[in-house]
Every structure is written in C-alpha cells, then in structure tokens.
Amino acid sequence: MKEPNKIDGNRRHLLKGLGIAAVVSLLPETGNAAQNNAAPKAAWDIPFTGEIPDTLPEGYNILLITCDQERYFERYPFPVPGRERLMKTGITFTNHQNTANVCTPSRSVMYTGLHMPHTRMFDNLGFPG
Incomplete structure (x- = not known):
C-alpha cells in the first residue's frame, strides 16, 4: 500500500515530465519568432558595390582555413608562397x-x-564527397 503523500516516481515518469517541460519551454520562443516577419539578410543577399567603407563594421571578421590529410610543418620542405x-x-597556431x-x-x-559527447559526433558520417 502506498503512503498518501508519497509521489510514485520512476524513471519513465521523470523523463516524460522533463520532455514535456522542455517542449513547453520552447513554445513562447516559437510564437515570438512567428510574429517577427522580417528575416535577417544574409551576407550573399547584400549586393557588393565595390566601394570600401570609411569605417570598419562591428564585430569580428574571421577566416578559418582547414584542410584534410595534412600535417604541420614549421618549415615546409618545398616552396609554398601562398x-x-x-x-x-x-x-x-x-x-x-x-x-x-x-x-x-x-x-x-x-x-x-563543445566536446564530442555534447556534439554527438563520434565518427565520420559517411556522406559522399
């Protein structure tokens, strides 16, 4: 017999409750997003005029270059001027x-x-290309 003030808790009920709470917490955000009809412009949607601005734009301008199948050389054994x-x-680095x-x-x-357990990318995905 169950005690009258004791909550019947098990893992399934807990996970179900947490899932519902997560979905409900997202609902106000989707409503606000739907009300905002003006989508931000992407960089490729802004035409290039060929003019250099007088002031720098706010924020960072970072170009990260990555490549496959390569190792780090402090000095390359062959000419690579670029x-x-x-x-x-x-x-x-x-x-x-x-x-x-x-x-x-x-x-x-x-x-x-984020670390690999958080990104859930543990292996190559096998996409063609």
Whole structure:
C-alpha cells in the first residue's frame, strides 16, 4: 500500500515530465519568432558595390582555413608562397592538439567549442564527397 503523500516516481515518469517541460519551454520562443516577419539578410543577399567603407563594421571578421590529410610543418620542405604569405599576415597556431583523429568529431569540436559527447559526433558520417 502506498503512503498518501508519497509521489510514485520512476524513471519513465521523470523523463516524460522533463520532455514535456522542455517542449513547453520552447513554445513562447516559437510564437515570438512567428510574429517577427522580417528575416535577417544574409551576407550573399547584400549586393557588393565595390566601394570600401570609411569605417570598419562591428564585430569580428574571421577566416578559418582547414584542410584534410595534412600535417604541420614549421618549415615546409618545398616552396609554398601562398601559405607562407598567410602565415606572415595571419595567426598561426604552433602549439595545438586535436580532440579526435577522425575528421567529423574533430571539426565538430572546433566549430562549436563543445566536446564530442555534447556534439554527438563520434565518427565520420559517411556522406559522399
């Protein structure tokens, strides 16, 4: 016999309640998004006029270049003038570690700043290309 003030708790009821709470917490946000009809303009939607602005735009302008199947050389054993120019004018990381040797998990960490268990990318996804 159950005690009258004791809550019948089990894992299934807890997960169901948490799931409902998560869905309900998202509802006001979707309502606000639906009311805002003006979608932000993407960079490719803004025409390029060929003019250089007088002031710099706010925020950062970061270009992250990644490539596959390559290792780090402090000095390349062959001439690579484009890469040497990038190294001189940009930032080069000389003390770096990766979180995974497989491409997809490593990139997911680099792009999001989250660890692999949080990005749920544990292996290459097998997409063609």
